[in-house]
Amino acid sequence: MAAGALKLFIQSLANRAGYQIRRLDPGVVIDDAASEQRRLLSSPVHTIFEVGAADGRDAAQYALWYPEADVHAFEPVPESFERVMEHAARHPRLHGHRCAMSNRKGTARFNLANWVDASSLLKPRATGATFDAYQASSRAIDVETDTIDDFCLRHEIERIDLLKMDTQGAELLVLEGAERMLAGGAVGLIYTEIQFAELYEGAAHADQVIAKLRAHGYQLHNFYDLHHNHRGELCWGDAIFTKAA
Numbered sequence: 001m002a003a004g005a006l007k008l009f010i011q012s013l014a015n016r017a018g019y020q021i022r023r024l025d026p027g028v029v030i031d032d033a034a035s036e037q038r039r040l041l042s043s044p045v046h047t048i049f050e051v052g053a054a055d056g057r058d059a060a061q062y063a064l065w066y067p068e069a070d071v072h073a074f075e076p077v078p079e080s081f082e083r084v085m086e087h088a089a090r091h092p093r094l095h096g097h098r099c100a101m102s103n104r105k106g107t108a109r110f111n112l113a114n115w116v117d118a119s120s121l122l123k124p125r126a127t128g129a130t131f132d133a134y135q136a137s138s139r140a141i142d143v144e145t146d147t148i149d150d151f152c153l154r155h156e157i158e159r160i161d162l163l164k165m166d167t168q169g170a171e172l173l174v175l176e177g178a179e180r181m182l183a184g185g186a187v188g189l190i191y192t193e194i195q196f197a198e199l200y201e202g203a204a205h206a207d208q209v210i211a212k213l214r215a216h217g218y219q220l221h222n223f224y225d226l227h228h229n230h231r232g233e234l235c236w237g238d239a240i241f242t243k244a245a
Helices: 003-016 033-040 057-065 078-090 148-154 171-176 179-183 206-215
Strands: 047-051 070-074 094-097 106-113 137-146 160-165 187-195 218-228 234-243
Touching: 033 187, 033 218, 033 234, 047 057, 057 070, 057 078, 057 094, 057 160, 070 078, 078 094, 137 148, 148 160, 148 179, 171 179, 171 187, 171 206, 187 206, 206 218, 206 234
Parallel strands: 047 070, 047 160, 070 094, 160 187
Antiparallel strands: 106 137, 187 234, 218 234
16 A cells, blocks of 8 residues: 555544544644743743742743743732742742732732632632632732833833733733733733633633734634533633734
């Protein structure tokens, strides 16, 4: 059997079994967001923003991957921020900032969740899912808020090579506060959590985030780590956006 015919035969067998065989470009990993970030980022990388840094583990990983880059980790929860600063003590170019990024500079009420990484500027919304117990708010605290645009002006940052967001539904607020940087094409790769269900009151839906970024010339690269509730409904995941050529 000729090579071409054999290839078609194998493909047909795979299709019948519910699989698809395809060749990817070298280095492409469609189910690993970390690998794709590193592949897609242009060199050199000078500035990384992690908005919603939690305990700083991801910020520290970026600092290891890009030791010549300044990694700015923004985290408003006091106990989580302490962990960020522990990482910063080991990585001189990792900078911790105790604030929540939003669409205005000032103060705001911040809802602390039973699972601290699910805390948000937005109030949690009961959905009937088992994970409601983790994101339910135990109490609220006052936190400082800042915007990406204001922060960049104050610190004379002209470009963000990677913007990572994990803000539990507040993604649009963060993007509204980065209007100048986005409009000027000064943000490279964007890696963000994205929600398909309203898990928090007024949370940005995936469609809204995609539309907002598309308006600034960004295109959706792929989704990662998709999560469903017990009813099989898609609830949240992660996404990478790239600047359209």
